[in-house]
Amino acid sequence: MRDNPALVGRPVAVGGRAETRGVIATCNYEARAFGVHSAMSTMRAQKLCPQLVLLPPDFERYRTASRQILDIYREYTPLVEPLSLDEAYLDVSGVDRCKGSATLMAQEIRALIHKEVGITASAGIAPNKFIAKVASDWNKPNGQFVVRPQDVDAFVAALPVKKLFGVGKVTAAKLSRLGVETCADLRSWRLVDLSREFGSFGAALYRLCRGIDERPVRSDRIRKSLSVETTYVTDLPDLAACRAALPALIDEFFRRFDRAREPRPVHKAVVKIKFADFSQTTVECVAAAPNAGIWSALLDEGYVRRGLPVRLLGVGVRFAETGLEQRGMEQITLFGDDEIS
Numbered sequence: 001m002r003d004n005p006a007l008v009g010r011p012v013a014v015g016g017r018a019e020t021r022g023v024i025a026t027c028n029y030e031a032r033a034f035g036v037h038s039a040m041s042t043m044r045a046q047k048l049c050p051q052l053v054l055l056p057p058d059f060e061r062y063r064t065a066s067r068q069i070l071d072i073y074r075e076y077t078p079l080v081e082p083l084s085l086d087e088a089y090l091d092v093s094g095v096d097r098c099k100g101s102a103t104l105m106a107q108e109i110r111a112l113i114h115k116e117v118g119i120t121a122s123a124g125i126a127p128n129k130f131i132a133k134v135a136s137d138w139n140k141p142n143g144q145f146v147v148r149p150q151d152v153d154a155f156v157a158a159l160p161v162k163k164l165f166g167v168g169k170v171t172a173a174k175l176s177r178l179g180v181e182t183c184a185d186l187r188s189w190r191l192v193d194l195s196r197e198f199g200s201f202g203a204a205l206y207r208l209c210r211g212i213d214e215r216p217v218r219s220d221r222i223r224k225s226l227s228v229e230t231t232y233v234t235d236l237p238d239l240a241a242c243r244a245a246l247p248a249l250i251d252e253f254f255r256r257f258d259r260a261r262e263p264r265p266v267h268k269a270v271v272k273i274k275f276a277d278f279s280q281t282t283v284e285c286v287a288a289a290p291n292a293g294i295w296s297a298l299l300d301e302g303y304v305r306r307g308l309p310v311r312l313l314g315v316g317v318r319f320a321e322t323g324l325e326q327r328g329m330e331q332i333t334l335f336g337d338d339e340i341s
Contacts, residue, residue: 001028002118003061011036012053018043021231021311025057029141041278062086065117072112076105079217087136089129091217106144127152130213134163156211157184164208166201183209226260227270227316228253235276235309242273242299242310249315250292257317264319266290271298272314275306290317 001007011031016022022042034049046052066085073080079091098104106123113121120142124135127149138145147155161180162172178197180186186194186209194202207213228249236242269290274280283302287294295315303310 007053010053011049011051012055013042013045014055014057015042015045016056017054018046021233023231027052065119068117069113069121072109072116076109078219080219081217089132089217103144103146110142110144128211128213129215129217130165130208131156131211133165134159152211156209157182157187159183161186161205161209164205166204171198171201223260223262223319224321225270225316225318226253226257226262227272227314228256229272229312229314229316231274231312232310235311236313237309239300239303242303242313243296245313246296246299246315247292249313250295253315262319266317267320268318269294269298270314270316270318271295271302272312272316273299273302273306273310274312275308276311277306277308278311279306279308280312281305284318287317 013024013027015024024040027036036045062085081089092102102125110121122140123144124132126132126147135145191206268284269287270284272282281302283298
């Protein structure tokens with residue numbers, strides 16, 4: 001829209017073509033008004049919005065804009081932790097600019113992005129990462145929202161539990177069955193009971209529903225995982241077809257793995273499967289050196305959960321965490337938590 005003003009006011013999406021089983025990577029607010037959203041199949045998006053303008057991705061253009069934006073952030077603080085091409089955490093505590101006001105710094109940064117990069121930006125200002133991330137979505141597009149320290153308790157108590165890091169559809173549904181819809185509801189649960197129901201994730205739920213997030217902003221943020229996946233033009237009809245498709249995925253994974261030169265050891269092997277009905281599952285096991293046999297066994301285990309034709313397969317690894325990372329609450333980003341149980 002920035003580069004082609006004729007697109008302004010029209011529903012626009014970036015993604016793959018419907019005939020190649022493409023999915024929507026992102027879309028503008030005009031498209032969202034029709035129900036289009038990221039990760040939706042392009043075929044579905046075009047049914048919801050027949051006038052949708054579909055554009056192919058242009059990652060070099062996105063990287064250029066991302067570098068410009070990061071340069072603006074670093075004018076204010078060296079403590080910048082990128083999350084993606086278009087998101088980052090900034091720690092501005094102790095920064096003297098704007099009389100030390102994080103709110104005024106956010107306003108300045110957003111204005112600079114608009115002036116120098118030509119796009120709008122939204123911001124969340126809060127005492128920690130979790131609340132800042134939630135707040136950044138509050139006044140989109142092109143706005144900002146502040147949660148002051150004295151307002152944290154009330155702000156978090158009213159949040160739906162689906163806003164918490166790591167809570168996807170499966171976990172949210174389980175919480176709902178347990179009578180938990182908001183963080184205020186979740187606070188009535190003891191730590192021991194949450195741990196019993198959700199394992200190690202229970203401790204994170206206990207802290208987050210109280211607005212507690214002690215993770216620092218780290219400019220040297222490390223990779224948690226590495227994976228590759230493919231959406232097939234035609235569904236893989238059965239387990240034998242999935243097994244036949246696995247070697248090509250594994251070869252591509254090891255090409256990426258070699259390029260990444262990750263210094264930390266591998267801790268787990270993971271397989272992701274998305275079935276023809278769009279349900280999906282992930283299967284993982286501890287493995288210091290994944291190989292075709294391990295991924296194949298995980299594939300077998302995951303496939304029997306539904307036994308349907310498969311539209312997407314993925315293989316990957318999770319890396320071993322340091323003691324500091326294990327104490328933190330980093331969101332899992334490899335495949336998410338929405339798996340079939």
